[in-house]
Amino acid sequence: MSSWRDLVRDTLIDLDCESPRGGPFTGYLSSRDLLETRFVQVAAVGHRASSHGRRISKYDREHIHLSVLEAGKVKIFQGDREVSLQPGDIAIFDAAKPYHFVIETSFVQTVVRVHREDLAKRLPNIHDFTARRIPGGKGAGRIASTHIREVYNQLDDISPENARMVQRNLLDIVACAVSDPEPRLSPMFREHQHLLLQRIMWFVEENLFNDDLTCESVARAVGISERYLRKLCSTCGYSLSERILNRRLEEASQRLSYANAVKAPITSIAYDCGFKDTAHFSRAFKAKFGMTPRDFRNCSA
Numbered sequence: 001m002s003s004w005r006d007l008v009r010d011t012l013i014d015l016d017c018e019s020p021r022g023g024p025f026t027g028y029l030s031s032r033d034l035l036e037t038r039f040v041q042v043a044a045v046g047h048r049a050s051s052h053g054r055r056i057s058k059y060d061r062e063h064i065h066l067s068v069l070e071a072g073k074v075k076i077f078q079g080d081r082e083v084s085l086q087p088g089d090i091a092i093f094d095a096a097k098p099y100h101f102v103i104e105t106s107f108v109q110t111v112v113r114v115h116r117e118d119l120a121k122r123l124p125n126i127h128d129f130t131a132r133r134i135p136g137g138k139g140a141g142r143i144a145s146t147h148i149r150e151v152y153n154q155l156d157d158i159s160p161e162n163a164r165m166v167q168r169n170l171l172d173i174v175a176c177a178v179s180d181p182e183p184r185l186s187p188m189f190r191e192h193q194h195l196l197l198q199r200i201m202w203f204v205e206e207n208l209f210n211d212d213l214t215c216e217s218v219a220r221a222v223g224i225s226e227r228y229l230r231k232l233c234s235t236c237g238y239s240l241s242e243r244i245l246n247r248r249l250e251e252a253s254q255r256l257s258y259a260n261a262v263k264a265p266i267t268s269i270a271y272d273c274g275f276k277d278t279a280h281f282s283r284a285f286k287a288k289f290g291m292t293p294r295d296f297r298n299c300s301a
Helices: 001-009 117-119 139-153 161-176 187-206 213-222 226-234 240-259 266-272 276-289 293-300
Strands: 014-016 027-034 038-042 046-049 063-071 073-077 081-085 090-094 101-102 107-115 133-134
Touching: 001 014, 001 027, 014 027, 014 101, 027 187, 027 240, 038 139, 046 276, 063 073, 063 117, 073 090, 081 090, 101 133, 107 139, 107 240, 117 161, 133 139, 161 240, 161 276, 187 213, 187 226, 187 240, 213 226, 213 240, 240 266, 240 276, 240 293, 266 276, 266 293, 276 293
Parallel strands: none
Antiparallel strands: 014 046, 027 038, 038 107, 046 101, 063 090, 063 107, 073 081, 073 101, 090 133
16 A cells, blocks of 8 residues: 555655555556646555645646546545546546545546646636536537547557647547536526626636625626526535635635745735635634644645
């Protein structure tokens, strides 16, 4: 297990790995690159793996990971989200934030590490899609899942002249699958909802640190009723208030993780991230990350 941890760290990301049952551990890992995009195929017996805030490096913050499950069952926990993957499914998780894998049985998966900026150009509200399951059984999800595996299998035969185009096409297909609207809705309504949600999330990101940001102010800014705003956001699996709170806490955790964060008082960080009440900030932070802001900063130092 110690050798496995070292191999995963050197190839992909620094994780704590443990076998809940103890006993012998077996695993296989292979990595290959397509320009700046890294493909890592992982096969192992059941175990658990965790990424902790104190181990997240500046390099990790530059990346988003895509996981394509090929065999077995995997659960991913990140923030307040939980996703269970079946073979063929895809999940996106943010390497800049703590996450936890639970694998009860032997599994095979392909992990694709991409630059955050490259995917964010195609998905401006990338935060909405992390730790979400993209079904790989049909539609755009199946196309993306199959395409990722085929690109990995053909990496040795992709010429340098075509590498950049293949990389761009891969990210375009993934973005298409990730943002694919709900199929049960009419095409016109799906498109309207999708564009409206994009406007809402863009406004939230632009005004995230404004302590007057509320559902009412967002609804007024995009020209819809507050009731419809809440209904629209509920289709994403969370309320807008939860989205605002979680994004502010995520930003605060990143600022607390910075090397020079010790110079900034925790109270200042709370106010800068849009919190009016430092006591509320501390309670919400501990509920999300399992420790106080001060303990989190000490662990990240």
